[in-house]
Amino acid sequence: AQSVTQLGSHVSVSEGALVLLRCNxxxxxxxxxxxYVQYPNQGLQLLxxxxxxxxxxxxxxxxxxxxxxxxxxxxxxxxxxxxxxAAEYFCAVSVDSSASKIIFGSGTRLSIRP
Amino acid sequence: EADIYQTPRYLVIGTGKKIxxxxxxxxxxxxxxxxxxxxxxxxxxxxxxxxxxxxxxGDLSSESTVSRIRTEHFPLTLESARPSHTSQYLCASSAGxxxxxxxxxxxxxxxxxxx
Numbered sequence: 001a002q003s004v005t006q007l008g009s010h011v012s013v014s015e016g017a018l019v020l021l022r023c024n025x026x027x028x029x030x031x032x033x034x035x036y037v038q039y040p041n042q043g044l045q046l047l048x049x050x051x052x053x054x055x056x057x058x059x060x061x062x063x064x065x066x067x068x069x070x071x072x073x074x075x076x077x078x079x080x081x082x083x084x085x086a087a088e089y090f091c092a093v094s095v096d097s098s099a100s101k102i103i104f105g106s107g108t109r110l111s112i113r114p
Numbered sequence: 115e116a117d118i119y120q121t122p123r124y125l126v127i128g129t130g131k132k133i134x135x136x137x138x139x140x141x142x143x144x145x146x147x148x149x150x151x152x153x154x155x156x157x158x159x160x161x162x163x164x165x166x167x168x169x170x171x172g173d174l175s176s177e178s179t180v181s182r183i184r185t186e187h188f189p190l191t192l193e194s195a196r197p198s199h200t201s202q203y204l205c206a207s208s209a210g211x212x213x214x215x216x217x218x219x220x221x222x223x224x225x226x227x228x229x
Contacts, residue, residue: 043220104157
């Protein structure tokens with residue numbers, strides 16, 4: 001069965017600093033991987049998704065993630081944090097190409113210090 | 115822009131009451147989902163539907179029920195609310211695969227408190 005582990009329930013960085021949110025997955029078959037963002041009192045919004053076309057995936061708002069099969073990781077990065085990036089971030093995995101069954105990680109809350 | 119709506123956004127209700135959480139989407143998506151999310155925790159799939167008159171239970175057992183009579187509408191009902199049902203409920207929808215990995219679009223959620 002597939003699963004997702006997000007390391008660090010809370011990450012705090014200074015404005016302008018590198019953002020790194022960690023995600024490791026477990027899957028017996030090649031996975032489809034997602035990063036979603038959730039702002040306060042809102043639903044989830046897709047940041048980016050990995051579909052095996054390219055290991056480095058660029059998403060919205062300047063975020064990107066790199067799929068590393070040898071490390072079973074899909075970490076999310078952004079070179080320079082903005083105050084507006086403060087939110088909850090969820091890594092998710094699906095082994096279904098229709099993405100009907102998605103398993104979510106427990107989330108990482110990103111705080112940005114002025 | 116995702117067009118998926120949930121009402122009410124917030125609901126405080128007493129134990130034993132029957133409640134229905136509404137979810138509607140205007141994108142013509144065949145697939146719809148209900149997730150339960152506790153604060154600081156991951157989302158758990160409680161119900162899904164692949165089309166009209168199709169409903170299935172998700173990975174997390176739930177006392178709620180759902181119906182899918184129309185493509186755009188996927189309401190969730192609790193016959194008798196209990197404090198253990200206090201949570202946030204998120205509705206989502208997605209298109210068919212068609213060779214392109216689809217994304218799930220989420221509504222804003224309903225925060226339910228049962229007293």
